[in-house]
Amino acid sequence: MASTTEYTRQEVALRDGKNGSRIWIIVRDMVYDVTDYVEDHPGGPELVTDFAGADGTKDFDDFGHSATAMEMLKQYKIGELTYCERAKFQKKGSKLTPDGACEMPDKQRSKRRKFIFCG
Numbered sequence: 607m608a609s610t611t612e613y614t615r616q617e618v619a620l621r622d623g624k625n626g627s628r629i630w631i632i633v634r635d636m637v638y639d640v641t642d643y644v645e646d647h648p649g650g651p652e653l654v655t656d657f658a659g660a661d662g663t664k665d666f667d668d669f670g671h672s673a674t675a676m677e678m679l680k681q682y683k684i685g686e687l688t689y690c691e692r693a694k695f696q697k698k699g700s701k702l703t704p705d706g707a708c709e710m711p712d713k714q715r716s717k718r719r720k721f722i723f724c725g
Contacts, residue, residue: 610685610686611684611685611686612685612686612687612688612689613630613637613684613685613686613687613688614687614688614691614702615632615661615687615691618630618631618632618637618659618660618687619659619660620659621639621658621659622658622659622660623641623644623655623658623659624658628641629641629644629654629655629658629659630658630659630684631654631657631658631659631660631661631662632657632660632661632662632663632687633661633662633663633666633679634663634693635663635686635687635692635693636683636685636686636687637683637684637685637686637687638679638682638683638684639682639684640654640682642682643678643682661693663693688702688708689708690702690708690709695708695710
């Protein structure tokens with residue numbers, strides 16, 4: 607089984623197409639390098655570049671892409687967000703520490719400890 611490369615939101619933000627950089631976007635916690643696809647996008651390149659270096663999940667889902675579009679997206683996948691920076695944890699207030707560890711808010715951590723101790 608091949609390992610998947612993980613990226614932080616900060617790393618993705620650096621790939622915004624400016625100054626000759628590649629164009630990466632996030633859709634459903636997966637990271638895609640869409641640089642080679644931007645000009646071929648049926649709705650025009652702006653619909654992709656508006657989310658360059660950012661999370662475009664909501665707009666991607668709101669548009670209602672076809673099964674073909676979903677299949678095409680797979681070929682541009684280069685990795686996924688780090689575990690701590692995935693959408694479900696961002697809502698809970700998790701963050702990466704400077705050393706790259708995932709830190710949950712005290713409230714979340716204490717609930718987990720109670721569960722572990724109480725079964």
